Amino acid sequence: MKIAEPYFTRVFKPLLFVLLLVPALYYGWGLWQDELGANPLEAVIRGLGDWALRILLLTLLMSPLRRLINWAQALRLRRMLGLYAYFYVVLHLLGYLWFDQFFDWEEIWFDILERPFITIGMVAVVLLTPLALTSTKGMIRRLGKNWKRLHSLVYLISILAVIHFWWMVKLDITEPAIYSLILAVLLGERLFRKLKI
Ligand code: HEM
Incomplete structure (x- = not known):
């Protein structure tokens, strides 16, 4: 599979860029207009977390797509997708720090130590940061x-x-x-390929 080169660079990739911005605009606008239901702050934090995870999984889909449907251009979307995943993770974290904890650092520190799902989320962000910082061509x-x-x-x-x-x-x-199943397929495909070689 191959999208004609001019369409890929001038239409497909920019369109994907704009589409990936839509959830952030949706939550920003929804918050502004107070249209996110009874608990808008929770809706924003959760929604941004959902999109962070979805885009992270989409990033992991790119190299299997190249192998399975022979779509080499998929690899050229990986950096944009990965950075978008990080963008949503940072917004999600910011939502938590602001709307959930009101930037009360003592309370936040306590929460990180006390609630395992916050601890593990924090570890994930800390590990994701060097990947985002080293995604430039120069760093590669x-x-x-x-x-x-x-x-x-x-x-x-x-x-x-x-x-x-x-x-x-x-x-x-x-x-x-559902997310675990998708991740298991994405990681399983890689493991299967590795064991076969
Ligand atoms: C790679 C990093 C992370 C990803 C992919 C991620 C993703 C998610 C997802 C998918 C949800 C569930 C949304 C739903 O209910 O539909 C969630 C919830 C949440 N996450 Fe994260 N998260 C990450 C890191 C963090 C960090 C660092 C924090 C805070 C320190 C955090 C705080 C929360 C909170 C407070 C909730 C909502 C809990 C609630 O409403 O009861 N997350 N996250």
């Missing part, structure tokens, strides 16, 4: 082989993100179960 060149090693942390981060969701839910486990 400078880090050489270590770049790949560093970026394989994304597998661990996705597992932590899914555990974060499991540990957060109290009753209905449908959503974390």
Whole structure:
């Protein structure tokens, strides 16, 4: 599969860029207009968390897409997707710090130590930060082989993100179960390929 090059660079990729911005605009606008239901602040934090996880999984889908449907251009979307995942993670974290904790650092520190799903979420953000910072072409060149090693942390981060969701839910486990299944397929495909070689 191949999208004609001019369409890929001038239409497909910019369109995807704009589409990925829509959830952030939706929550920003919804908050501004007070249209996010009875508990808008929780809706924003949760919604941004959902999108962070979805885009993280979408990033992991790119290299299987190249292999399974022979779509080499998919790899050229990976950096944008990864940075968007980080963007949503940061907004999600900011939502928590602001709307949930009102920037009360003592309370936040206590929460990180006391609630395991917050602890694991925090570890995931801390691990994701160097990946976002080293996603430039210059850093890829400078880090050489270590770049790949560093970026394989994304597998661990996705597992932590899914555990974060499991540990957060109290009753209905449908959503974390669906995300776990998708992640298992994405990681399983890689493991299968590795064992076959
Ligand atoms: C890679 C990092 C992270 C990802 C992918 C992520 C993703 C998610 C997801 C998918 C949810 C569930 C949303 C839903 O209910 O539909 C969630 C909830 C939540 N996350 Fe995160 N998260 C991350 C890091 C963090 C961090 C660092 C914090 C705070 C320190 C945090 C705080 C929360 C809170 C407070 C909730 C909502 C809990 C509630 O409403 O009871 N997350 N997150």
